[in-house]
Amino acid sequence: MTCASAVILNRTVTRTRIRDSNLLCTRNSPRPVAPHFLPFDSSTGTDMDRYRGLGFRKRCTVPRIASSLELPLLPFNINEVLVPTELKTLHLYEARYLSLLDESLLRKKKLFVHFVLDPVSISDSSGEASFAARYGCLILIESVERLDVGALVSIRGIGRAKILKFVQADPYLRGEVIPTKDVIPDSERTNKVSSKAREVREAISNLTSLEIKLKAPNEALLQTHITNSLLWAEKDPSLECDEAFIPSFAERVSFAALQPITGKMSH
Structure with a gap:
């Protein structure tokens, strides 16, 4: 029970x-x-x-x-x-x-x-x-x-x-x-992390494009979980709270990458 x-x-x-x-x-x-x-x-x-x-x-x-x-x-x-x-x-x-x-x-x-x-x-x-x-x-x-x-x-x-x-x-x-956020100790590492985040974003976009090509025509416009998360991660979230609660772009992209690549969104 x-x-x-x-x-x-x-x-x-x-x-x-x-x-x-x-x-x-x-x-x-x-x-x-x-x-x-x-x-x-x-x-x-x-x-x-x-x-x-x-x-x-x-x-x-x-x-x-x-x-x-x-x-x-x-x-x-x-x-x-x-x-x-x-x-x-x-x-x-x-x-x-x-x-x-x-x-x-x-x-x-x-x-x-x-x-x-x-x-x-x-x-x-x-x-x-x-x-x-x-x-x-x-x-x-x-x-x-x-x-x-x-x-x-x-x-x-x-x-x-x-x-x-x-x-x-x-x-x-x-x-x-x-x-709770990732702590990057210096600007050099910050630039490196930002570069890696852009690479991850590009990889996700390429995977999403490949998936769309493999879909049937009537499914091509359906949005996947990873696409939805990535689109949100690319924006600058506007919240009525302390900005310290909003993760950096690199951190947002890293979490978006954890979402399923396949499977449509359902509401």
Whole structure:
């Protein structure tokens, strides 16, 4: 038995699954048994202590810095990582995630963080979370289609983000995040990286052109995932947030190269 929050991933409607027979929820349930993708029930104060494995307490001591943002956090399983430049469509229908959507649209400039929640056993006393729970991807909401049940939400991965601390667990997770970017120590290496990025971009374009030539005429105009990501990567993203969260051109192209070369986009 699994708990699921609907998501359309890679052209197929799937669900975000938590492998735990105790976490049972259905679309028709007014409130799922487990209120979060978390190993605790946030309805009681003492249950928050059980989240020490993800560093909840320790991170609360991290001071706020200039380039940090406090944003809603949307958790996914380990096999549903989203990388910068990637486009994905989610079907959100649970009340808490629709509330998250509303906050992102109305008060957070269409931004939230997509992250992998993969609780692990911590053998030492450091209180640190697993790597997957510390990092995520800053997300921009590109479009929303309201449905009779929930909403279809098109999201775009912007850049990597580090979760400094969790500041809220109910009705959905919220945390303080800072940007995580590649560090290039000097201008000479910067020029070299930029040159390599242009080579990668050219290689992707050549592969895309070859794929189009091999397609049937009625499929030639269909856009692939890698083409969509590359077109976005070539632009200068305009976001209403600290520019430190926007990756460089080279970094955006490197993530676009991770997208599937074949297969059409589906909305």
